Amino acid sequence: MDVLLKEILEIKSVSGDESKISSFLLDFILKRRSSWKVSPEIYSGEEFHDNILLVFGKPKTAAFAHMDTVGFTSRYENQLVPVGGPEIGDGVWLQGSDQVGPIRCMAYEKDGNIFHDFPRGIQRGTLLSFEQRIISDNEMLQAAYLDNRLGMYALLKACEDLTDGIIVFSTYEEHGGGAMPFLVRFIYENWGIKNGLVADVTWITDGIHFNKGPVVSLRDSFIPRKKFLERILETADASGVPYQMEVEAHGGSDGREIQLSPYPIDWCFIGIAEENPHTPYEKASLADLADMIKLYRYLMQNL
Structure with missing residues (x-):
């Protein structure tokens, strides 16, 4: 390539x-x-x-x-807001970083909302995107x-x-x-x-x-x-x-x-x-x- x-x-x-x-x-x-x-x-x-x-x-x-x-914006209470129309599936990793440090987590849907499973809160407004694997x-x-x-x-x-x-x-x-x-x-x-x-x-x-x-x-x-x-x-x-x-x-x-x-x-x-x-x-x-x-x-x- x-x-x-x-x-x-x-x-x-x-x-x-x-x-x-x-x-x-x-x-x-x-x-x-x-x-x-x-x-x-x-x-x-x-x-x-x-x-x-x-x-x-x-x-x-x-x-x-x-x-x-496309991607996601972190919100409150571990919520994510879609940017554009990203598709979420099983085993999909997201990456990004905030002022605390690098972020790697998964997204999942619950009750019509999207959440992340990162072990700490992500600063509001942080952008996350799909982890790249070529x-x-x-x-x-x-x-x-x-x-x-x-x-x-x-x-x-x-x-x-x-x-x-x-x-x-x-x-x-x-x-x-x-x-x-x-x-x-x-x-x-x-x-x-x-x-x-x-x-x-x-x-x-x-x-x-x-x-x-x-x-x-x-x-x-x-x-x-x-x-x-x-x-x-x-x-x-x-x-x-x-x-x-x-x-x-x-x-x-x-x-x-x-x-x-x-x-x-x-x-x-x-x-x-x-x-x-x-x-x-x-x-x-x-x-x-x-x-x-x-x-x-x-x-x-x-x-």
Whole structure:
């Protein structure tokens, strides 16, 4: 497995606490951008909170990948409050730290609430996330937080030979959004961007399978504009990269924030399918990941 992917899988970033992964990405980008085909302008810092925008050449298309993950916030009387929609199962370990020290505990449900079994009280507001255990061979990858480390990784790889486009690493996607409105405004008002691609993770279902390529979502709980979808599919066909088409009634992504914005930006979710979402055992195909990178490289240059 690629060292970069392993490194970003190990960094905790529950929604609202993305500063560590943002700092890692920024450091990586500053070190690597001189070796990329085009060295991008970088927009980051306190005025962008923990979000990062990379602007290459004369962009027409922006691609978005969120940096945050699901997790838990400690409350009172050993209670935990979910951040996003984490799934709790038997034998699931959580990790974090407060001012007293490191924390490793299990979560369990009782009477409709979630509790931890740590032997002492955890300071209020402490964020906990799934303990990471990465299992990989030449075909499959299993770990916590493939959602959305795989989207981030795919866009970082696409940066290597991107000449024109905008790459956005966003925050807060797992817990109601919040960063996208000002990011969308910034890229539209400064570069007139009208094409948006969302690099995220979807699910294996009865119609979506491993090793069949990345997934182009024709709809989830929101519906992209059909005229734009037709352009996406035509361009994807021209790329020669295998892909799957998804139709779902539920779920969402940063595409929701683009559609609800006051700006005329088309969007489409294009991501990788996984099993066991929002658990420590998310599982995806490495071949699908490789094809997702190829497809993004082609779409960013040819839409």
